[in-house]
Amino acid sequence: MTQYREWYPNLSVITRVCSSSSDPSGSAVVREVWSTESSFTDHDGHWLGVRQGWRSIKASLHSHSAHLQNRGTASGPRSKFQDSVDVSVMGSQYGMSQQRFIPYGRSSKRGEGQMEKIKGGKAHGFKGEDAGGNDWFKITIPYGTKYDKKWLLTSLQNLCPIAFIPLHYSTEGHKVNFYVEDAAAASTLSKLSRRVTDSEGNRVVVLMNCCSSPPFLQSELKPQDLEHLKHCMSKRFDASQKSLDLNSIHTDSDLVSHDFEMTLNRKNCMQAVIKIIQENIPELLCLNLSNNKLRKLDDIAELVNAAPNLQSLNLSHNELKSDQELGKVKGLRLVELWLDRNPLCDDFKDQTTYISAVRERFPRLLRLDGHVLPPPICFEVETHTNIPPCKGSHFVSNEIQGVIQRFLQHYYCVYDSGDRQPLLEAYHDGACFSLSLPSINHPSRCRLKDYHEHSHNIKNIKEPSTRLQLLKRTRLTVVAFLNELPKTQHDMNSVTVDVNTYSRTLLAFTVSGVFKEADDKLRDRVRAFSRVFITIPAQNSGLCIVNDELYVRNATSKEIHGAFAAPAPSISPVLPTLTASQQEMLSAFSQKSEMNLEWSQKCLQDNAWDFHQAAQIFTELKAQGKIPEAAFIK
Numbered sequence: 177m178t179q180y181r182e183w184y185p186n187l188s189v190i191t192r193v194c195s196s197s198s199d200p201s202g203s204a205v206v207r208e209v210w211s212t213e214s215s216f217t218d219h220d221g222h223w224l225g226v227r228q229g230w231r232s233i234k235a236s237l238h239s240h241s242a243h244l245q246n247r248g249t250a251s252g253p254r255s256k257f258q259d260s261v262d263v264s265v266m267g268s269q270y271g272m273s274q275q276r277f278i279p280y281g282r283s284s285k286r287g288e289g290q291m292e293k294i295k296g297g298k299a300h301g302f303k304g305e306d307a308g309g310n311d312w313f314k315i316t317i318p319y320g321t322k323y324d325k326k327w328l329l330t331s332l333q334n335l336c337p338i339a340f341i342p343l344h345y346s347t348e349g350h351k352v353n354f355y356v357e358d359a360a361a362a363s364t365l366s367k368l369s370r371r372v373t374d375s376e377g378n379r380v381v382v383l384m385n386c387c388s389s390p391p392f393l394q395s396e397l398k399p400q401d402l403e404h405l406k407h408c409m410s411k412r413f414d415a416s417q418k419s420l421d422l423n424s425i426h427t428d429s430d431l432v433s434h435d436f437e438m439t440l441n442r443k444n445c446m447q448a449v450i451k452i453i454q455e456n457i458p459e460l461l462c463l464n465l466s467n468n469k470l471r472k473l474d475d476i477a478e479l480v481n482a483a484p485n486l487q488s489l490n491l492s493h494n495e496l497k498s499d500q501e502l503g504k505v506k507g508l509r510l511v512e513l514w515l516d517r518n519p520l521c522d523d524f525k526d527q528t529t530y531i532s533a534v535r536e537r538f539p540r541l542l543r544l545d546g547h548v549l550p551p552p553i554c555f556e557v558e559t560h561t562n563i564p565p566c567k568g569s570h571f572v573s574n575e576i577q578g579v580i581q582r583f584l585q586h587y588y589c590v591y592d593s594g595d596r597q598p599l600l601e602a603y604h605d606g607a608c609f610s611l612s613l614p615s616i617n618h619p620s621r622c623r624l625k626d627y628h629e630h631s632h633n634i635k636n637i638k639e640p641s642t643r644l645q646l647l648k649r650t651r652l653t654v655v656a657f658l659n660e661l662p663k664t665q666h667d668m669n670s671v672t673v674d675v676n677t678y679s680r681t682l683l684a685f686t687v688s689g690v691f692k693e694a695d696d697k698l699r700d701r702v703r704a705f706s707r708v709f710i711t712i713p714a715q716n717s718g719l720c721i722v723n724d725e726l727y728v729r730n731a732t733s734k735e736i737h738g739a740f741a742a743p744a745p746s747i748s749p750v751l752p753t754l755t756a757s758q759q760e761m762l763s764a765f766s767q768k769s770e771m772n773l774e775w776s777q778k779c780l781q782d783n784a785w786d787f788h789q790a791a792q793i794f795t796e797l798k799a800q801g802k803i804p805e806a807a808f809i810k
Contacts, residue, residue: 208458366383
């Protein structure tokens with residue numbers, strides 16, 4: 177391994193160096209540098225001063241590095257109580273509170289480089305990876321090609337209080353470019369512009385820009401690199417325990433000796449690891465990913481499919497900042513999890529809150545950070561159970577069925593006509609309407625944009641005044657709002673009805689089905705809906721809506737495939753409008769004959785609505801066995 181002490185002649189301690197495979201010139205870069213005290217000079221040897229401070233704290237932390245790297249074995253890391261690090265000096269130095277609860281004895285998340293991030297980054301309004309998802313930073317040196325690479329990087333590092341890793345050092349015309357991941361280091365480097373002077377007296381300009389993941393990280397690993405990685409992983413796999421230890425894999429001597437920079441917080445590297453797991457050890461039970469500088473868990477979500485039996489996952493000593501990251505791997509059926517020494521651990525006021533937040537994602541968890549948890553309260557069904565098939569609509573009685581079917585036929589005939597103004601007759605003067613959608617994490621990607629701004633989802637809307645504004649009150653307001661919604665066509669063959677509550681003065685029922693949006697500019701889009709109507713009796717045996725709750729979601733592939741395909745109706749065909757006397761006669765005939773409304777109406781119509789004649793014909797045909805069984809299915 178090439179030695180790099182000459183790059184940093186003034187540093188009193190250099191604890192670890194390794195080469196960079198991303199540099200086409202073959203030059204290496206320093207991986208981690210801790211210093212107890214450093215004096216700095218410019219390229220001509222002029223003394224610039226002495227720097228002390230938080231770097232002495234990093235040196236004391238590094239004295240435990242050999243012990244920390246041996247913690248994540250196949251049997252699991254040791255308890256944090258057995259090797260805690262004293263950061264009280266650093267905390268008092270920056271005025272930090274010493275009273276904050278630290279779950280399971282973790283060090284403060286402002287330890288190590290976090291304090292510099294506050295001073296060098298956020299204090300100056302620099303947000304780094306929180307700013308629009310740009311996690312990388314491109315450093316540009318105009319006319320940098322006239323400088324020696326080693327001199328340029330050494331000069332910058334001598335003035336930068338944060339050890340940085342220059343990745344993919346390259347030239348572009350007269351410019352020199354390289355990338356850094358650390359937000360605080362990038363911010364500090366940008367402030368070093370014109371502070372380094374070359375031998376001709378010219379000041380070196382340093383430019384910094386936020387960027388997404390660089391192109392060189394998106395490409396797949398080279399075949400020879402994959403073979404090196406596979407060989408390395410095979411040595412770290414314990415077949416007897418079905419355990420894979422990838423702790424600090426970026427420092428593995430086998431990979432470093434081949435100039436292979438293996439960093440698991442990069443997408444292409446993590447994807448390669450998961451692919452190897454899926455193809456060679458899908459039976460994996462334990463996986464150790466500690467000490468790999470992981471900041472997000474998007475790239476390991478595929479473990480759910482690659483290692484479906486995974487039970488133990490070690491994510492300790494990484495850079496996970498929010499417990500929301502755990503939701504990306506909640507599909508894993510973990511019984512053991514390690515999260516200690518991640519910044520997210522310091523976001524909880526007490527141990528109970530910490531355990532609750534983790535168990536919300538992993539309800540089967542039995543051990544957290546090496547500590548046994550109270551037995552989980554679970555209601556999971558261990559054996560596969562077939563859900564009973566849907567039985568269709570539930571109307572309670574034939575009389576209620578007839579009333580609801582006539583109401584729905586008339587209501588949706590008007591609703592789909594393009595002019596919904598006549599619906600005023602269907603609503604009570606004091607009627608109330610609300611619209612809601614499923615919870616949406618990214619509204620900008622929502623395919624229900626026409627509905628989203630009106631969604632009365634109380635899980636997302638906390639402000640009482642906003643909730644109240646989204647409720648549409650009085651029939652004029654309700655119908656005016658319905659006219660603003662997209663034009664629709666409902667598939668009445670898909671409709672099912674469930675009666676929730678009924679009495680002589682109240683009828684509540686839920687209507688579910690699919691509809692499509694008819695828009696000349698867009699292709700027809702199929703949606704699914706569920707609508708709860710609360711109604712009271714109206715004139716002419718009709719219904720008057722006092723409360724209307726509409727829920728709209730994207731239709732499933734199965735619903736889209738079956739929409740408007742004219743299958744057998746899930747409810748009896750909607751009946752044409754009947755007079756009050758005919759409705760009463762139909763209900764009585766259905767009860768006495770025990771036939772459903774469809775066949776009862778057919779019998780009455782064939783006999784010119786003569787009740788006695790229809791009853792006589794029915795009796796004769798039934799005695800002869802000429803009435804089909806379908807007539808008695810309700």
